[in-house]
Amino acid sequence: MKNSAQKLNRRHFITRSAKAVSMASVMPAISFGKNFNRERRVKTVLVGTGSRGISCWGKELIGPYADFVDMVGLCDSNKKRVDVAKAMIGSESKTYHSSEFEKMVRAQKPDVVIVTTTDCFHADYIVRAMELGCDVVSEKPLATETGQCQRIIDAEKRTGKKVYVGFNVRYMNESIEMKRILSSDELGKIIAIEYHEYLDTLHGASYFRRWHGKTKYSGSLLVHKSSHHFDLISWLLDAEPVEVQAIGKTAFYGSNNVFRGSNCRTCSFTESCDFYWDMTKDRRSMKLYADCEDVDGYYRDGCVWDDKIDSQDTCSVQVNYDNGSQLTYTLNAYLPYEGQYICFSGEKGRLDVRLYSRQPWETKAPVEFRLTKDRNTTKIWHIHPDKGGHGGADERVKDMFFKPNQPDPTGQKAGSRAGVLSSMVGIAARKSMETGKSIEIADLIKF
Ligand SMILES: NC(=O)c1ccc[n+]([C@@H]2O[C@H](COP(=O)([O-])OP(=O)(O)OC[C@H]3O[C@@H](n4cnc5c(N)ncnc54)[C@H](O)[C@@H]3O)[C@@H](O)[C@H]2O)c1
Numbered sequence: 164m165k166n167s168a169q170k171l172n173r174r175h176f177i178t179r180s181a182k183a184v185s186m187a188s189v190m191p192a193i194s195f196g197k198n199f200n201r202e203r204r205v206k207t208v209l210v211g212t213g214s215r216g217i218s219c220w221g222k223e224l225i226g227p228y229a230d231f232v233d234m235v236g237l238c239d240s241n242k243k244r245v246d247v248a249k250a251m252i253g254s255e256s257k258t259y260h261s262s263e264f265e266k267m268v269r270a271q272k273p274d275v276v277i278v279t280t281t282d283c284f285h286a287d288y289i290v291r292a293m294e295l296g297c298d299v300v301s302e303k304p305l306a307t308e309t310g311q312c313q314r315i316i317d318a319e320k321r322t323g324k325k326v327y328v329g330f331n332v333r334y335m336n337e338s339i340e341m342k343r344i345l346s347s348d349e350l351g352k353i354i355a356i357e358y359h360e361y362l363d364t365l366h367g368a369s370y371f372r373r374w375h376g377k378t379k380y381s382g383s384l385l386v387h388k389s390s391h392h393f394d395l396i397s398w399l400l401d402a403e404p405v406e407v408q409a410i411g412k413t414a415f416y417g418s419n420n421v422f423r424g425s426n427c428r429t430c431s432f433t434e435s436c437d438f439y440w441d442m443t444k445d446r447r448s449m450k451l452y453a454d455c456e457d458v459d460g461y462y463r464d465g466c467v468w469d470d471k472i473d474s475q476d477t478c479s480v481q482v483n484y485d486n487g488s489q490l491t492y493t494l495n496a497y498l499p500y501e502g503q504y505i506c507f508s509g510e511k512g513r514l515d516v517r518l519y520s521r522q523p524w525e526t527k528a529p530v531e532f533r534l535t536k537d538r539n540t541t542k543i544w545h546i547h548p549d550k551g552g553h554g555g556a557d558e559r560v561k562d563m564f565f566k567p568n569q570p571d572p573t574g575q576k577a578g579s580r581a582g583v584l585s586s587m588v589g590i591a592a593r594k595s596m597e598t599g600k601s602i603e604i605a606d607l608i609k610f
Contacts, residue, residue, distance in 0.1 A: 205565060207300075208236035208256075208273040210264060210288050211280030212248030214451065215302060219329075219557045220277045221252035224565070227558075231565045235271040238264055240280075243455040251451070264288065268295045275300055281374055282381045286311030293324035300327045300564055304390035305582030307382030309590055309607045312583040316610055319579050327564060328582035332391045333398055333575045334556035334563075337530040337546050341505070341516060342573055344534070345399050350509030353400060353488050358392055359504040360494040363521070367476070367496030368438050371416040372427075372465045376472040378593070383474040385411070386589035389494060393482070394577065394585035399507075401574075402484040403584055408601040409480040409592035415497040417472035426462035428453075438467045480592045512536035583608065 207224075209216050216239075225234045234254055239245035240261040249258050259267040268276065268291075276292035278285050278301040286306045289299050305328050306312045319326055332338055345353065362370075370388070374380040381387035397403060413419070424430030433439045442448050442464040452463035476496040483489050502519040515533040519525050529545035548554025563569050563576050584604070591602040 204231055204233040205275055206233050206235050206271065206273045207275045207277055208238065208267055208271055209234065209277045209279065210238040210261070211278060211284075211302075212237050212239040212245045212252075213279065213281075216277075216279035217248050217251050217451070219331075219552055219561075220279055220300075220302075221248065221254065223552065223557065224561060225252065225254055228561060228565050231567070235273060236267045238267055241455050241458045241461075243458050244451060247450055247455065251447075264291065265295065268292065268297060273297055278302060282387055283307045283379060286315055289326055290314050290318040293318045293322040293326070296322075296324070298325045298327075300329060301582065302329050303394070303582070304382060304386045304586045304589070305579065306586050307378075307380075307386050307590070309587070312586055312590075312608055315579055316583060316608070326579040326582065328394075328577040328579070329560050329564075330391065330394050330398075330577045330581070330585075331553050331556040331560045332395050333577065334559035335554045336548055337516060337518065337532075337554075338395060338399075338556075339573075340530075340532065340546050341399055341507075341514070344514055344532075345507065346573070349511065349534070349536075350507060350514060351511035352486075353507050353509045355508045356396060356400075356488060356490045357504070357506040357508075358396065358490060358492045360389065360392060360492070361498045361500060361502045361504075362388075362494070362496040363498050363501040364438075365521070366501055367498065368416070368467050370474070370496065371467040371469075371472055371476070372438075372440065373463065374461070376416065376465075376467075376469070376474045378473050381474060382586065382589060383593055384494060384496065385409075385475065385478055385480065385592050386586055387474075389478075389480075389492070389589050390582075390585040392492065393588040394581055396482075396490055397484075397581065397584060398574070398577070400484060400486060400488055402486040402488060404482045404490075404588050404604055405485050406483040406601055406603050407480065407588055407591035407595055409478065409595040411475035411478035411480075411592070411596050413472060413475055414477040416467045416476050418468070418470040420468040423468035423470065424466050426466060427464040428462075430466065436468075440464050475596070478592070480588070482588055580610065583610075 209220055224232055234256050236259060237245050237249055237256045238259040238261055242260050245258045276297045276299050278288045282304055285301050289301055292299050306315060370376055370384060375387050422432045427440050448463055456462060478494040480492040500522050505516040507514045513535050517531045519528040529547045531545055533541055533543050535541040551558050587604050587608055591604055595602045
């Protein structure tokens, strides 16, 4: 893989990173709606009232952020689910079918549209919301295809509206600690990064039971899941990805089994399947999904052996960055334990960050940091997550978007460029797997 980062001269890089830093510091703490009046609350509507919409951007928004946010509409393609969601959120908002999205925006006149639909539909709502005069907060991944990314970039320019991405991983305690170390000069220039994502047979399998296992909905796990990780690396390094090469396959789930069913509740292999999940024991899932499945035919307890599953569960990706750093990234989704191993090799030393989560043998494991600067000494310390969704990160990301005058010294508030680039690494990785070639992001997308 030729290092196209080397083709970028240093002047270009300095100009770009200086721009990124200055953008981060001048970006207003809250910028929703061109004529946003701080005397009143931000009017929002939510499109995609599934699990994430109901929790992070529904119940946990309208309660604690009631002084700042007024939720005025809920919208989903499943008319039953949007009504269940309204009750679960405890909202007074009017509900709309997705075919009434425009009607909702025109009637409710929100400042901000929050997008939490299935990934492949984000772009449609993001673009339309901006065309209708709204700013947008979107869940990750911003988009799943190159064309969608380009449409978002173009619409943002055309409309003068803003898109923000809910990259909550940037707000986790361990991410903040990594940023602190990398921003100091302790490691010097970062030459190489290793990032290993370990998904176990509970969490990993859960993706393959749902729409996430089909590329047409999620863009594959390399977009749906890894966009978090690709974004984290760009944010930590203050660098942008330029070239991607990858190999990957669906080696465990999907067609890799002798039997399969439609979904667990109707399956004849419940005794013999290691992945049988009795959803009837989960009251929330029964209400939110099973009771609504006659509308759209979506089974929340889908079969992990569905032979239409095409998202890779085994991935190796290499990325070159415009500052000359190189990333080696792996994702495996069928492991006996869950966690991550992230290492930064710099000119002056190495940082190893090790996370285990949810293992029965280490349920409350903190994140281990190890900094090694010479052959004789190594320093180890631990970081604990805070209480709340994603170790407190879900609350912090909402603070950033919805509380006025939030400081942002490290540029955590992610805009469309970060969203597009993180999606594009996964999309380029897919393309590299298909073609066997190394893919330059600049050949796919124009900012
Ligand atoms: N940042 C995080 O930590 C995090 C965590 C979970 C999910 N997410 C993201 O949140 C989003 C939603 O995930 P989820 O777990 O809630 O999934 P989900 O399946 O529970 O919810 C998706 C909802 O979108 C609706 N929908 C599908 N197509 C639609 C369309 N065309 N128009 C309107 N509504 C449509 C579905 O009916 C469903 O209610 C995804 O983009 C996911 O990547 C982010």
